[in-house]
Amino acid sequence: MENYLNLTATQARTALQKKEISATELTQAYIAAAEATKSLNNYVCMTADKALEMAANSDKRIADGSAGSLEGLPIGVKDLFCTAGVETTACSAILKGFVPAYESTVTSQLWRDGAVMLGKLNCDEFAMGSANETSVFGPAVNPWSANGEVDLAAGGSSGGSASSVAAGSALMATGTDTGGSIRQPAAFCGVVGMKPTYGRCSRWGIVAFASSLDQAGPFTRDVADSALMFASMAGHDAKDSTSADAVLPDLQTALQASVKGMKIGIPKEYVMDGMDEAITALWQQGQEWLVEAGAELVPISLPHTRYALPTYYIIAPAEASSNLARYDGVRYGARVEAGQSLDDMYEATRAAGFGDEVQRRIMIGTYALSAGYYDAYYLKAQQVRRLIKNDFDEAFDKVDAILTPATPSAAFPLGVKQDDPITMYLNDVFTVPANLAGIPGISVPAGFSQTGLPLGLQVLSGAFREDTLYKVAACLEKQAGFTGQPPRHALAAG
Amino acid sequence: MSVDKDTVKKIARLARLDVPEDRQEQIAGELNAILSWIEELGEVDTSAVEPLASVTGHSLPLRADKVTDGNKVDDILANAPEQASGFFVVPKVVE
Numbered sequence: 001m002e003n004y005l006n007l008t009a010t011q012a013r014t015a016l017q018k019k020e021i022s023a024t025e026l027t028q029a030y031i032a033a034a035e036a037t038k039s040l041n042n043y044v045c046m047t048a049d050k051a052l053e054m055a056a057n058s059d060k061r062i063a064d065g066s067a068g069s070l071e072g073l074p075i076g077v078k079d080l081f082c083t084a085g086v087e088t089t090a091c092s093a094i095l096k097g098f099v100p101a102y103e104s105t106v107t108s109q110l111w112r113d114g115a116v117m118l119g120k121l122n123c124d125e126f127a128m129g130s131a132n133e134t135s136v137f138g139p140a141v142n143p144w145s146a147n148g149e150v151d152l153a154a155g156g157s158s159g160g161s162a163s164s165v166a167a168g169s170a171l172m173a174t175g176t177d178t179g180g181s182i183r184q185p186a187a188f189c190g191v192v193g194m195k196p197t198y199g200r201c202s203r204w205g206i207v208a209f210a211s212s213l214d215q216a217g218p219f220t221r222d223v224a225d226s227a228l229m230f231a232s233m234a235g236h237d238a239k240d241s242t243s244a245d246a247v248l249p250d251l252q253t254a255l256q257a258s259v260k261g262m263k264i265g266i267p268k269e270y271v272m273d274g275m276d277e278a279i280t281a282l283w284q285q286g287q288e289w290l291v292e293a294g295a296e297l298v299p300i301s302l303p304h305t306r307y308a309l310p311t312y313y314i315i316a317p318a319e320a321s322s323n324l325a326r327y328d329g330v331r332y333g334a335r336v337e338a339g340q341s342l343d344d345m346y347e348a349t350r351a352a353g354f355g356d357e358v359q360r361r362i363m364i365g366t367y368a369l370s371a372g373y374y375d376a377y378y379l380k381a382q383q384v385r386r387l388i389k390n391d392f393d394e395a396f397d398k399v400d401a402i403l404t405p406a407t408p409s410a411a412f413p414l415g416v417k418q419d420d421p422i423t424m425y426l427n428d429v430f431t432v433p434a435n436l437a438g439i440p441g442i443s444v445p446a447g448f449s450q451t452g453l454p455l456g457l458q459v460l461s462g463a464f465r466e467d468t469l470y471k472v473a474a475c476l477e478k479q480a481g482f483t484g485q486p487p488r489h490a491l492a493a494g
Numbered sequence: 495m496s497v498d499k500d501t502v503k504k505i506a507r508l509a510r511l512d513v514p515e516d517r518q519e520q521i522a523g524e525l526n527a528i529l530s531w532i533e534e535l536g537e538v539d540t541s542a543v544e545p546l547a548s549v550t551g552h553s554l555p556l557r558a559d560k561v562t563d564g565n566k567v568d569d570i571l572a573n574a575p576e577q578a579s580g581f582f583v584v585p586k587v588v589e
Contacts, residue, residue, distance in 0.1 A: 212548055238557065241555060242550050311535065325510075331582060341585060347512035351511050351513065360528075362509050362511065363505050363511070366505050367497070377532070380535050383544070384540060387538065387543060389546060421524065421528065437549065
């Protein structure tokens with residue numbers, strides 16, 4: 001049973017089709033793995049009975065020849081996706097006990113294609129954070145460690161997703177990425193994380209953070225699995241007015257294609273002061289790998305890069321302050337009775353239900369949208385956002401894809417006191433621009449830090465060109481040959 | 495544009511967040527740190543730049559004005575902290 005946990009989704013699918021294993025056996029192995037790695041705190045809710053029922057149905061469909069593209073593959077779901085009949089909290093006290101009557105479009109498509117749901121995964125409260133430390137359930141832990149003693153951050157906000165896929169307690173997992181929440185934790189945990197083009201995956205049924213930036217995407221062990229899962233998650237949905245009615249490019253062909261003759265942009269603004277030396281070296285190595293494979297490097301400039309974070313920290317909180325107005329203690333979630341009036345009840349409920357970081361962002365967003373400050377902050381940020389998008393539009397006139405580091409550092413220890421929220425925000429310096437521009441990005445594990453922690457490279461492509469993205473990512477993966485089992489993998493916990 | 499205690503009180507009120515008196519000073523400090531970092535955007539000349547609200551490039555789609563959903567009172571009330579006779583219950587709002 002144990003070596004099931006080392007199979008990629010593509011390998012597991014073949015083994016299931018050849019009936020070398022059953023979906024039930026595979027699911028049992030993952031349920032046991034999740035139990036064995038409980039100390040990583042990456043699941044906030046296990047749905048073992050539901051998983052076994054879904055697996056039994058998958059076994060029937062495999063037997064009668066009607067298997068879907070993800071038939072029998074056990075998947076974890078970030079606790080930001082509404083799952084019918086299963087508590088969905090966004091890892092916030094204000095949504096404790098909320099059981100949706102409906103299923104998000106993205107997860108319904110995964111189940112349509114035969115995937116098995118293992119449970120709900122830990123994340124930062126309302127996806128606001130870069131270390132999974134704002135979760136009401138406490139942080140998810142990275143299965144990797146530098147010295148085996150200190151617990152390291154799995155990253156955030158999709159920390160539980162990255163941790164579970166890396167630790168062998170989920171074969172694949174869903175995530176969402178508003179400013180790097182898929183790509184940063186994927187890099188920290190040594191797995192593949194992809195943020196699709198804005199509009200590719202429906203946002204319907206996903207707890208909203210910043211609606212013009214949020215996008216769902218897959219966490220997987222390798223690039224081919226990422227394309228497989230992404231194809232199931234993507235597609236037009238009339239229930240999301242920003243959903244794109246665009247045909248998915250041929251990803252399977254892209255995975256096999258050569259990067260020969262492709263132009264890869266190297267943005268000079270992504271050279272950062274104080275960046276980990278190993279990351280600078282890995283970025284250089286990544287460029288050499290692509291040249292060896294026949295690609296051509298093109299120096300490019302994205303001049304407004306340095307304004308991406310401040311722009312993001314106006315736009316995302318502004319949209320969040322509006323989206324989170326719905327948590328009023330009336331329709332769902334927790335209610336705190338206080339004072340005499342309706343307003344007293346609202347204020348007490350929201351103060352008790354939201355954590356510090358969420359309250360901070362609601363306050364910033366409310367301020368930026370308030371009378372007298374709207375033009376100076378929100379409008380200004382929207383204007384700079386256009387300049388950032390223009391930078392990318394101009395770059396993609398010259399190049400097919402862009403190569404950057406995924407994060408400015410390797411995973412850091414949990415519980416380090418952050419006096420300054422801006423230090424935490426800087427984690428997303430390489431990932432935020434793609435959200436502002438709406439373009440896809442993927443983080444591929446490609447090397448290690450001096451202390452043996454995984455590091456990722458990021459590939460960006462033009463909007464709706466996930467085929468280009470996967471072509472370059474597959475090449476990097478092959479050249480890097482990243483392997484290794486984290487010390488706290490389920491098999492080690494055995 | 496510096497945020498003081500009174501501004502914190504005002505924003506908290508707009509956001510319907512009960513921020514206790516003894517935390518207002520600290521929050522003013524945190525907001526000022528973030529806002530002064532954001533001031534950096536002032537360097538960028540945006541005088542001729544159209545604000546970007548959405549990257550989709552398509553206009554919002556319209557659908558036929560037909561009822562496509564409904565009759566889900568029980569589903570809608572299922573998560574309510576308090577309900578009665580098919581309605582949400584809130585503290586008294588009119589005398």
